[in-house]
Structures are given as structure tokens and as C-alpha cells.
Amino acid sequence: MKILLATNYLKGSLSAVQAAQAIKKGFLAVSDKFEIMEIPIADGGDGTLEAIKHYTPYKVMKSIVSGPLGDKVEAEWLVVDGKAVIEAAQVIGLSLLRPEQYNPLKTTTYGLGELIKQAVDYGCNEIILGIGGSATNDAGIGMLEALGYKFPDVKVKVACDVDNPLLGLNGASYTYGPQKGASQEDVKILEKRLSDFADLTQEKTGKDYRNIPGTGAAGGLGFALLAYANAELIPGFNLIAELSGIEEKIKHTDLVITTEGRLDSQTLQGKAPFRVAQMASIYNIPVIVFTGSIERDLKFEYPAFSIADGAISLEDSIKNASWLLENLSKNIARLIINFYGKQIS
Known part of the structure; x- marks a missing residue:
């Protein structure tokens, strides 16, 4: 058998x-x-880099960046055919925190922006980003801040582990906020923050991205990458399925x-x-x-x-x-x- x-x-x-x-x-x-x-296998969350290593030649890189609460962490990432392969959980993952530290009102994607900048400075012409397993719910605002609110001119492909929209009962805050440490009151605050950012983004871009599947992934990180990096959002499993x-x-x-x-x-x-x-x-x-x-x-x-x-x-x-x-x-x-x-x- x-x-x-x-x-x-x-x-x-x-x-x-x-x-x-x-x-x-x-x-x-x-x-x-x-x-x-x-x-x-993997779906864009924890273990994505490990899975990818089994199916393609790669070069291991290590960077010191800000973790989900701002303290420094060492994040591993890969270079594959000139492309940077980044696992967000290495930088902003829930696994980097102790349960008593979970707090999506305070966690930030800033370090992910730092890592993306380092990958671009290294010469990578494309970013493949797995965004599952995050401790954050800031809609990628921290990442954008680290990048000076201007995303580098590179192709971005985002491997999402879920297909939730940004807002609503099936969105980032209500669905995943509690497992990241949010109370019922916290969830309402997080939802308001994301809604306000979605409104601001619509004013800036002329497009409404909030209901697109995957924008609620990683606490709204998918939303920022779609709206500000013109990223392609794909099911994370598809990436591994193709390679394997x-x-x-x-x-x-x-x-x-x-x-x-x-x-x-x-x-x-x-x-x-x-x-x-x-x-x-x-x-x-x-x-x-x-x-x-x-x-x-x-x-x-x-x-x-x-x-x-x-x-x-x-x-x-x-x-x-x-x-x-x-x-x-x-x-x-x-x-x-x-x-x-x-x-x-």
C-alpha cells in the first residue's frame, strides 16, 4: 500500500x-x-520556508529586524532564482510571543517592512511573501511605515493561508483577533481601526479593496499588500502544491x-x-x-x-x-x- x-x-x-x-x-x-x-506542506504560515527548501535550490539569508512588539528578532528568509521568499511568521509571528504577551492592539508589522527593504536592497526583483501565523492586526500599517509609505517597485506575490475579507464577522478582527489575545472590546476597536484605514485607502486609491478574499489574512496585511503593493494574492497552499x-x-x-x-x-x-x-x-x-x-x-x-x-x-x-x-x-x-x-x- x-x-x-x-x-x-x-x-x-x-x-x-x-x-x-x-x-x-x-x-x-x-x-x-x-x-x-x-x-x-504549508499554506503561507509557519513552516512555509521549511517546505519550500524541499523542492527548490535556495540561499539562506538572515536579518535582524523588529519583532511583533518592537524588540529585535533574527529572521530567516530565502533567495530563490533572484526572488526573496519571506515567511512573515519569522518576523511578526504569534509563535515569537508568550501567551501573556498576545496583544493585537500593540503588535505591529513594522519589522516586516524592514525585512522587505533589506531584500530589495540585496537586489531581489520579486517578493514572495507567506503571511500566515501573524500576531498582528494592524492592516499592514506598520509595514508601510517602515517603508516610508511607499512600497518598492518590485513584483509581489502573497501566499495567504485564509481567504477572509478585511471587515465584518468573517473578517480579520472578529475571526482571528481573539486567538491573538483580543477581548470582545478589543475586537471592536480593531475593527474600527481597520474600517477607518479602508476608508482612507479608498479615498487615496479610488478603489475599495475591503471585500476581496484574502484581504483579512494576517490581520489585514493582505489588504495593505494588495492596495499599496499591487500584490497578487494567492492561496498559500497553491505555492507549495506547484513546487511539490x-x-x-x-x-x-x-x-x-x-x-x-x-x-x-x-x-x-x-x-x-x-x-x-x-x-x-x-x-x-x-x-x-x-x-x-x-x-x-x-x-x-x-x-x-x-x-x-x-x-x-x-x-x-x-x-x-x-x-x-x-x-x-x-x-x-x-x-x-x-x-x-x-x-x-
Whole structure:
């Protein structure tokens, strides 16, 4: 049996590669008849650079820039064929902060503007920017400030991990503000700030961008990049799918397994694991999702299994993620063998 592991970064615990290794170890511990292929995936958020490194030649760059709260961080980025590939989460990511530091009223995209300027000064003629996993909700105003409110004359392609608009109940502030530390009152303030900026932008450009899918990504960063950099907004998964050739590989496998840190309504907004599941279903290839946790009453049509083993704390689940994933894989492998028997070879 051929199994394709399209693994995604598991927040706070395992990289996409580490997740694949744990799953592979579990399956092969049960039977060496399983043929395992590993394809790290990402959707523009954490782990995007790691995934890209698997599919194309690159040069690693490192820059010191301002983090989400203004203190200095070292951010890695890549040069690929003269293009800068930047993962915003390296600069303004929620993963750079402790939970008690989450505050989208104070976090800023300023450091991302600094990094873009350094990439342009280096000589890159195109910016490919993955913007998922941010701690910010400033609509990219900080980034624009760092660039002197004038975006460099380079082509910009933005890999968005979600397709939300800027405003409204499905927009940046209401949908993602709370997970970045915003209270209900904070969300109202953030929404007003974004709405005012959208009005100002419309006055300046003569265009209304606020309802375009993807403008709500990364706390409205997608909006600023579209309006002020004339960026092309694309689903982040598409970038990795093209580089990896995952669709063709799915056609020739028997089972697809993908991973997600938490399976919830936001997963359905275009996150990589959901896109993998959709792609597999097109070719009638069964797919399984391994996840840290599952939102109650989530309407999700694909089989999903939590890696948590009984009543276990989030801290223990993260600490033992590799073992838990390996153990779950062993159980799924045994189930497959019991069902298919000798047919797996």
C-alpha cells in the first residue's frame, strides 16, 4: 500500500518533517509492506520556508529586524532564482510571543517592512511573501511605515493561508483577533481601526479593496499588500502544491494522511490540510487527518483522529507529540492490516 504523508507544521510541537517522520516510524513498525512518501506542506504560515527548501535550490539569508512588539528578532528568509521568499511568521509571528504577551492592539508589522527593504536592497526583483501565523492586526500599517509609505517597485506575490475579507464577522478582527489575545472590546476597536484605514485607502486609491478574499489574512496585511503593493494574492497552499507536484503524486497513491494542529472552522478557510483533503477527494483517494484537537460540532466530511491519548493536558500533548503521533500511526496501520489483510502489499 502506498501512503502519501502530506504533513503540516504542528504549532508549538513538530515541524512538518518531524511529523512525517513520526507517522512513518509508526507505520513501518507495524509492517514494512507500507510504501511511504513524505511531502511537507504549508499554506503561507509557519513552516512555509521549511517546505519550500524541499523542492527548490535556495540561499539562506538572515536579518535582524523588529519583532511583533518592537524588540529585535533574527529572521530567516530565502533567495530563490533572484526572488526573496519571506515567511512573515519569522518576523511578526504569534509563535515569537508568550501567551501573556498576545496583544493585537500593540503588535505591529513594522519589522516586516524592514525585512522587505533589506531584500530589495540585496537586489531581489520579486517578493514572495507567506503571511500566515501573524500576531498582528494592524492592516499592514506598520509595514508601510517602515517603508516610508511607499512600497518598492518590485513584483509581489502573497501566499495567504485564509481567504477572509478585511471587515465584518468573517473578517480579520472578529475571526482571528481573539486567538491573538483580543477581548470582545478589543475586537471592536480593531475593527474600527481597520474600517477607518479602508476608508482612507479608498479615498487615496479610488478603489475599495475591503471585500476581496484574502484581504483579512494576517490581520489585514493582505489588504495593505494588495492596495499599496499591487500584490497578487494567492492561496498559500497553491505555492507549495506547484513546487511539490503533490496533485500528480496523490493520483498514484492509495491513502493520504495530512496533519493539522487544531481542526476547526478556520481550517475550512483554505488551510493546507483541508486543501489536501479536497484534492485527494477529486481523485477518490481516501484521506485521514491527524490533529492535535478537533472543534466540537465541526462539520468536516473527512475522517479525523486526535493524537491526544485520553485525558491529557495541552502541555503534555505538545511535549509528547512525536510519540503520540507515532502511536496513533501504529493503531491506524493495524486497522488497515486487519481490514485489508495481505492486500496491502
